[in-house]
Amino acid sequence: AQCTSLLRLLSALGDVSGGGRLVLLCAAGTGSALAAGASKAAPLEFPQLTVQRLFLPADLDLLAQGGPLAALPAVVDGWLRWLSSVAAALPLEADLLLPAAGVAPHAPRLLPLPPPATDASLPVVEPNATYLISGGSGGLGSALVRWLLDEQHVPPSHLVLLSRRGGAAAQPGVRSLKADVSSADSLATCTALAGLPRLGGIFHLAGILDDGLIMNMDAARVRKVVAPKAGLLPLLARCDELSITPPWVLLASSTSSLLGYAGQANYCAANALFDQAAAFGLPARPARLSHLPPPPPPPSILTLNFGPWGEVGMASEGTKAYELSIANGERPMPSALALSCIAEALTSLRTACAAAPTASVVRQQYMIANVEWWRSPWPSHALLRDFAMPMPQRTQPVEVVAAASAGGGGRTREADAGGSSTKARKGRDDLSAEDLRQIESDGRERAEQWMRGRLSSWEEHQPLSDLGLDSLDLVQLRNAFNKHFRAKGRLDDEVPLSVFSNANQTLSELLDKVGALVA
Numbered sequence: 001a002q003c004t005s006l007l008r009l010l011s012a013l014g015d016v017s018g019g020g021r022l023v024l025l026c027a028a029g030t031g032s033a034l035a036a037g038a039s040k041a042a043p044l045e046f047p048q049l050t051v052q053r054l055f056l057p058a059d060l061d062l063l064a065q066g067g068p069l070a071a072l073p074a075v076v077d078g079w080l081r082w083l084s085s086v087a088a089a090l091p092l093e094a095d096l097l098l099p100a101a102g103v104a105p106h107a108p109r110l111l112p113l114p115p116p117a118t119d120a121s122l123p124v125v126e127p128n129a130t131y132l133i134s135g136g137s138g139g140l141g142s143a144l145v146r147w148l149l150d151e152q153h154v155p156p157s158h159l160v161l162l163s164r165r166g167g168a169a170a171q172p173g174v175r176s177l178k179a180d181v182s183s184a185d186s187l188a189t190c191t192a193l194a195g196l197p198r199l200g201g202i203f204h205l206a207g208i209l210d211d212g213l214i215m216n217m218d219a220a221r222v223r224k225v226v227a228p229k230a231g232l233l234p235l236l237a238r239c240d241e242l243s244i245t246p247p248w249v250l251l252a253s254s255t256s257s258l259l260g261y262a263g264q265a266n267y268c269a270a271n272a273l274f275d276q277a278a279a280f281g282l283p284a285r286p287a288r289l290s291h292l293p294p295p296p297p298p299p300s301i302l303t304l305n306f307g308p309w310g311e312v313g314m315a316s317e318g319t320k321a322y323e324l325s326i327a328n329g330e331r332p333m334p335s336a337l338a339l340s341c342i343a344e345a346l347t348s349l350r351t352a353c354a355a356a357p358t359a360s361v362v363r364q365q366y367m368i369a370n371v372e373w374w375r376s377p378w379p380s381h382a383l384l385r386d387f388a389m390p391m392p393q394r395t396q397p398v399e400v401v402a403a404a405s406a407g408g409g410g411r412t413r414e415a416d417a418g419g420s421s422t423k424a425r426k427g428r429d430d431l432s433a434e435d436l437r438q439i440e441s442d443g444r445e446r447a448e449q450w451m452r453g454r455l456s457s458w459e460e461h462q463p464l465s466d467l468g469l470d471s472l473d474l475v476q477l478r479n480a481f482n483k484h485f486r487a488k489g490r491l492d493d494e495v496p497l498s499v500f501s502n503a504n505q506t507l508s509e510l511l512d513k514v515g516a517l518v519a
Contacts, residue, residue: 003034003269004219010042010049010265011215014497019048023087027064028055028097029280030273034226037272038214040094040260044377045214045475047482048494052087054105055097055280094382110258110367110383116344120336121151124346129158129200132246134181134235135228136161137169139312140252141205143335144342145171151339160196162235163206181206181231187238198296199239199246204232207252207270209314209321211263213471213501222266229270233283236299240285245296248349248362250342251277253305255330255369259378262479263472271305278303278365300362302349304342307369308332327476329375333368341368377479443519444511450484451477451511460508467507474500481514490518 006024013022024039026032032055039051062070062079069075086105090096096105118124125131131154135141141161148154149171156173166178179190181204187193206228210221232251239245256264257271278301285295308315308325310332315321317332325332345366352362373379373387452458454477457467464474478500485491499513 001219002032003038003222004217006035007038007214007217007222007265010039010046011217013049014042014046014214019050019494021050021052021091023052023054023084025061025083026053026055027061028057030276030283033272033276034222034269036276037257037269038222038265040257040268040272041214041262041265042260044260044262044479045265045497047479050091052091052093053095054083054087055095056083057099060098060101092382108383109386112387113366116337116340118340118344118347120147120340120343122343123152124343124350125152125154126200127153127155127158129154130160130197131158131201131203132160132162132196132199133203133205134162134231135204135206135252137163137165137167137176138205138207139314139316140306140309141203142170143309143312143339144203144205145169145174147339147342149174158200162190181235182227183231184234184237187234193238193244194242196242196244198244201246202235202239202249202299203252204229204235204249204274205252206231207314209264209267211267211472213263213475213497214265215497215501216471217265222269225266226270226273229273232273232277236282237285240295243293243296246299247297247353248300248302250346251301251303253303255305255307255367255371258305258367258383259381262377262475274303275305275365277301278363281361281363297359298361300349300353301364302345303363303365304345305365305367305369306338307367307371309335309338311335324472324476328377329372331370331372333370337370338368341366439519440516443517444515446490446518447481447511447515450481454480455507458507460511461506463504463506464510465503469503471501471503474503485518 010022013020022039022042024036026036036053036055039053042049042051058064062076086098087096090105090107093105093107095108097108098105125148131148133141133144136145136159145159145161148159149156156171157175159169159171159174161169161174161176162179162181163176164178164180166176169176175192177190177192179193180186208225208228210225212221232249236245236249251274253271253274254267255261257268257275260268282298282301285298288295307330308321310317310322312335315325315332322332345364345368348366349362349364352364353360356362373384378384455467455469459467469477475497478495478497481500482491482494486494495514495517499517500510
């Protein structure tokens with residue numbers, strides 16, 4: 001409910017072209033993950049809107065504590081003003097953690113690491129242990145299973161795949177169990193789980209996409225995408241009941257939940273559960289009855305935020321997601337490289353666990369992706385402050401000024417890179433109707449010239465949907481339009497998403513709208 005209410009608020013704020021800043025107060029735990037994650041898509045869909053997340057530990061969360069102070073409006077107002085001032089003092093930070101009263105807030109950063117030094121064939125898991133793989137029948141799961149069998153020499157009978165469909169595993173000897181990890185009842189009726197020895201580890205890969213704009217997102221679409229990820233909690237609870245809890249779990253997250261992604265608010269929300277589990281830990285276990293034996297120690301957590309894989313998975317070559325990744329500067333990774341990164345991360349986790357005190361929970365998080373940051377939607381993201389992003393040398397101008405008009409005069413069309421759109425519009429009240437028509441025609445031609453290089457089909461009287469453009473394509477088109485024409489000085493303000501988002505309008509209607517804006 002919290003997440004869907006926030007999405008409704010974001011949708012309403014996104015319709016306001018003036019922009020603004022929204023500060024979200026988030027509990028420092030997995031309880032706030034859905035809302036915090038979903039909010040990361042907002043600036044990519046509504047660039048005029050700034051969203052900051054302020055994570056509060058329990059002892060600073062006045063409203064969560066309750067009590068007499070939380071019932072005093074003046075106290076609550078002062079508390080909110082203080083938190084607002086903390087966020088306002090660091091306006092370029094997307095995420096802030098307040099560790100304690102009187103301590104400066106912390107801001108997360110991605111720290112660049114060298115390519116993996118660990119050979120994917122070197123042993124990084126115990127080959128005689130049993131491993132549970134949820135979502136093991138998907139593309140990533142199949143690649144992981146092959147790696148465990150061929151490179152890590154885990155016997156097939158020691159690999160257990162868990163999926164809603166069940167059915168025989170693709171690899172001979174690998175066990176496949178039918179259970180819905182998001183349902184405690186389904187896990188309870190999967191009797192084969194009770195026969196497993198204590199697990200050596202869990203690879204939680206389950207996931208699903210249902211992309212859509214924030215304005216089109218509803219509770220059902222959020223639940224659909226969140227359920228496989230949230231299934232980690234009932235799965236671990238069932239492992240506790242059976243005393244087979246592993247020493248670690250590997251959680252397959254996404255770059256989307258770290259950086260945000262247009263059209264994936266629900267996917268950002270789902271994966272944020274894993275990100276915040278790595279940052280703050282899993283929820284406390286329910287107390288056991290006194291006559292029951294104590295549960296095994298909770299598992300250590302390894303969250304891996306994957307970029308697209310090029311050979312398997314949701315963004316494999318030939319899919320629309322693959323083409324979108326390329327356009328956004330995300331180069332899909334070969335499976336061998338991604339698996340080497342997994343091996344490196346598991347080696348790091350095992351080393352940290354060996355050095356930690358007995359029964360300590362180690363939490364680690366890595367992003368595994370190949371991104372040309374300068375081409376991506378995120379070059380100015382706060383997480384990337386420590387990254388160097390050299391742009392390639394340009395040997396030719398980005399655009400060539402159009403030739404003189406048909407009448408032979410010296411009139412030019414574009415390339416006024418520094419001009420202000422406000423200045424360009426000054427004095428139009430004094431122009432003749434013919435001059436105004438010419439300006440509008442020039443604006444439409446300017447927009448058409450830009451758009452022709454971005455559409456594979458060009459039929460001006462066809463609806464955008466018939467040209468193969470869905471809502472996500474239109475978000476990308478609008479963001480690129482804003483970026484280009486603001487850089488050219490043709491726009492003072494961001495063009496609202498509503499101008500582009502109607503896929504039923506014709507291309508001609510869209511050109512008329514945007515042409516008037518850049519005339």
